[in-house]
Amino acid sequence: MTVRDGTPSTGDFGQRLRHLRVRSGLSQEALSHASGVSVRALADMERGRTRGPQRRTVQALAEALGLDGAEAARLEKSAAVGRPRPRTGPVPAGGGPLALPRDIRDFTARGPALARLLELAQDAGPGLPVVTVVTGQPGLGKTAFAVHAAHRLAPHFPDGQFALDLHGMDPEPTTPRDALARLLGALGVADAAIPAGTDDRAGLWRSLAGERRLLLLLDNAADESQVGPLLPGSGPSLTLVTSRRALAGLESVHRTDLALLRREEAVELLTRIIGPERVRAEAQAARDLADLCGHLPLAVRIAGQRLLSRPHERLGKLVTRLGAEGRRLDGLQAGSLRVRAAFALSYRQLPQESRTLLRRAALAAGADFSPQTAALLAGLSHDEAVGCAEELTDAGLLQSDAAAERYRFHDLLRLYASEQVDTEDGPEVRDAALDRAASWVLRRATAAALHFDADHEQTEPRSDPDPETAPAGRDEARAWLEAERAQWLASLRRAHDTGRHRQVLDTAEAMHWFSDLNQHWEQWVEVFRLSAASARLLGSKREEAVHLNYLSWAHNSCTHDARAALASADAALAAARECRDGLQEGWALGYGAGALQRQGRMQEAEERLREGVHRLAAEKSPQSRLAELTLLNTLGTLLRETGRAAEALDLHRRSERICRAGVPGRTDRVIRLYLAVTRLHIGNDLAALERWREAETPLRQALGALEAAQVSAWAERTRLHLGQTLAALGHPEARTTLRTARDALAALRSPLLAEATKALAALDDAGAATT
Structure with missing residues (x-):
């Protein structure tokens, strides 16, 4: 049926549109360009596949065709006839094709996250719809949380609650086109009335959803392109999206990042x-x-x-x-x-490089790992490793550090990744990865530790495996050594176990001075036990004596195990005498004396120290002068602690004279360090003699020098003794000095913490008694 001008009747929108386009002399391409409606959509309309386009689409077509008001109204009327007429009542929450899954009866925790969603639901208005993305690693209960939240929020959305599984972890996730068909069907749109194209389906969905207060749960989303077309564009709806990926490309959304349970x-x-x-x-x-x-x-x-x-x-x-x-x-x-x-669902979705990095990263030591470690284990470049790690973080398989470029596993995911190493790589590939990483890490650890070598000024680049990214200066070197402590220690173990004993010795030797700055690290015992064993296996008696002495120091200063320290010192003494090394013999006597002193065997300790000083005085090397200084200071300390402070002061003044004279072949920085320690002892001697005012000056000098040298263990020891001296003088700085020392010693886990706490309490008691 037609009217008198030949235009098709009102009810046939497609024929009417085609007639108007031809009358205007426009091709489909030209009309598409003028109206902004796609050529495919125009073809579907003219062929009757799309019978009722949205009102704004019709308005755009009318403007492009140059229709007057009456013609535009007739075109709109014919479109309205073909539009679906969904049911007008609310969609039942408990039934229908997209009904919410059953809530979990024993759902636990997540209170703050649920409260936040409730606030969002209450604030949902006719403007921009609320969308929240629930993310997290596999097993965190994202779906359970979203379902539970949907049931809790349902009363706020009387026009319907829909849940749609997008199968994001499947080989072929649900397409937006199919998802839109299901959503439109849930709203009551007949199959014949659902548009053919994705864009038109999305437009119809937004048009219908914009008029309703709906709650939409999109579970297990694959990516942003899958989710975007499903989000309502207007209206008071709320959409919950769950995904193992971060979906960072979605804009104007709230985020609920689920963490592990407490x-x-x-x-x-x-x-x-x-x-x-x-x-x-x-x-x-x-x-x-x-x-x-x-x-x-x-x-x-x-x-x-x-x-x-x-x-x-x-x-x-x-x-x-x-x-x-x-x-x-x-x-x-x-x-x-x-x-x-x-876990396997997520793992199988990853590209090959990301799968490799995930499983090989499980070989890293410690609670977290750097991209560089992951790159070495996976055989990737640093940039490739960073890209893969970020992808794994987005996929919820790794957790990134908030402040540093480091990543960590959940314990069970690490177990799963380790299984994949065994299954996909096997022992040969695994061992090659571990050896590659260990060799590189030890080279960097050695270069970084040498920044603290007080025997020589660092004037040229060390043998770092990648000089362009090497730590520059002591601060960066310390930061790297601390962050990678678990990794370089594991690498040292592997080098020892695989027979690379020269590398073990080189690394441990480089750590010698750095270890003195970090006496609170109990790991030094293992470091020097490994290096002493490597020296023995290489048949080097001199190096065995050196590293057994280091081990004795670690037992004495780090783990406070006097019995083990004495055993190591005795073994070092035997090795030094066998190879006739007077320097190491002197050190061994000194370390053994320290262990005896800790056991209360003062007379034996004094005898060893005097023998060690005598032995070292006969040596001519610069190293022997420094060792002599150390033993003189130690002997003086023993004398002071046994009530012979005047004798101790004489010995420490002798040490001071050696420092002022200088030691050929040793840098000013090293001598300043020894002088600072000597002044600490002089101050303590004077304090023991109750010459408090004389004691204050050398203690302040020592503290300034030790702080400048960044030797925190010695600096805080000095601060404690300065605070005690100031307290004896009634100085107003005493309390602040002691409190600072106490807090720093606590952070260092120093055994002097108890002494600092006691001194501060005594000062507080004295203050209370005078008020």
Whole structure:
């Protein structure tokens, strides 16, 4: 049927549009360009595939065709006839094709995140719809959280609540076109009325959703391009999106980053699954089980389901089974719930390089790792490793440090990644990766540690494996050595175990001065035990004596194990005498004396120290002068502590004269360091003689020099003694000085902390007594 001008009747929009286009002399391409409507959409309209385009689309076409008001109204009327007429009542929440999944009865924790979503729901208005993205690593319970939240928020969205699984981890995730068809169908749009094209489906969905107060749960999203077309453009709706990826490309969205449960929350979840009686009966086993599950909700749930199906099994039995790391992932499965399967879904989606980096990074030592370590293990460049690590972070498989460029695994993910090394790489590839990383890391550790070598000024670049990225200066070197402590120590072990003993000795020797600045590190015992063993295996008696002396120092100063220190010193003394090395003989006598002194064997300690001073005085090398200074100072300290402070002062004045005379072949920086330590001893001698005012000056001089040299262990020791002297003088700086010393000694885990605390308390008591 047509009207008198030959225009098709009102009800046939496609024929009317084609007639108007031809009448205007426009091709589909020309009309597309003028209106902004795609050529494909125009073709679908004219062929009757799209019978009722949106109102704004019709308006754009009318303007491009130059229609007057009456013609534009008739075109709009014909479009309205073909538009779907969805049901007008609210969509039932408990049924329909996209109904919310059943809520989890024993859902636990996540209170702050739920409260935030409730605030967003209450604030949702007719303007910009609210969208929140729920992200996190596998097993954190993103879907469970979103479903629980949707049920809690449902009363705020009476026009419908829809849940759609986007299958983001599948080989072929749901396409936006198919997802839109399901959403339109859930709103009541008949299949025949759903547009063919993705853009038109998205437009219709936004048009209909914009008029309703809807809650939409898009679960398991693959990426931004999948989610974008599904988000309502206007109206008071709220959309929850869950994804293992960060979906950083989505703009104007809120983010809910789920973290691991706290230990008590993990135990609470276990309690809700198996009941409070069993948890109360084995409270410690329940806490241990939560720890073995890494506080990961999926793992805790699997453990709980396993116990629920075995009502008579003790929690301790499962703890024992999971305690064996190699069997932990096997033990964490119950029915269709498997931790390994959850991880595998994400792993299989990764590109080859990212899979390689993920599994090889599990070989890194310590709680976290740098991109450089990952690059060495994976055989990638630094930039490639950074790109892969960021991709893995977006995928929720790694966690990035908030302040530094470092990454960490969840414990169970590390186990899974380690399994993949065994399965995909095998022992030869794994060993090659570990050797490659160990060699590079030890070369850098050696170069970095030499920044602290007080025997020589560092005037030329050291043999760093990559000079362009090498730490520049002591601050950067210290930062690298501290951040990579676990990695270079593991590399040292590997070098020793694989027979690279020269590299072990070179690294440990380079660490000698750096170790003195970090006496609170108990790892020095292992470092020098390995290097002494490597020297012995190389048959070098002199180096064996050197490193046994270092080991004795570590036992004395780092772990305060006097018995072990004496044994190492005696072994060093035997090796030094065998190779007739007077310098190492003197050091061994000195370290042995320190161990004897700690055991209260003062007379024996004094005898060894005097023998060591005599032996060193006969040596002519610059190293012997420095060793003589050390033993003189140590002997003086022993004399002072046994009530012979005047004799101690004479010895320390002798040390001061040696320092002022200088030591040929040694830098001013080294001599200033020895002079500072000597002045510390002089100040303590004077304090022991109650010559408080005389003691203050050398102690202040020592503190300034030691702080400038960044020798924190000695500087804070000096600050403590200065504070005690100032307290004896009634000086107003005493309290501040002692408090600063106490806090710093606590940070260093120094055994002098108790003395500092006692001195500060005594000062406070004295102040209270005078008020």
